[in-house]
Amino acid sequence: MNQRRSKIQIVYDLLIAAKQKGRIKPTHLLYKGNLSHLRLKEYIDSLIQKELMIKISADGHNYYKISEKGVKFISDIEKMKGITEAFGL
DSSP: OOOOOOHHHHHHHHHHHHHHHSSBOHHHHHHHHTOOHHHHHHHHHHHHHTTSEEEEEETTEEEEEEOHHHHHHHHHHHHHHHHHHHTTO
16 A cells, blocks of 8 residues: 655655755656646745745756755754654654
8 A cells, every 4th residue: 555755755855856966957856756747836836935945047947956954954854764763653
């Protein structure tokens, strides 16, 4: 049985993809996040509003880059994962 991903897991996946690439095109985020175009747009808009991601326009294309706040968010999520796994949750 497949479990649905939580919003935090989706955000984490998108931020990790952006961090690994340095800057990433929306299409690549779409594939990495395994989301529909509409859901991806909602998440990206939210991440930009919360200052976890930055939109960059270069070479006639739009790219997204993780912000310092986004890097800290990833770190905090990984700490929480470690804590929950340590307690078997």
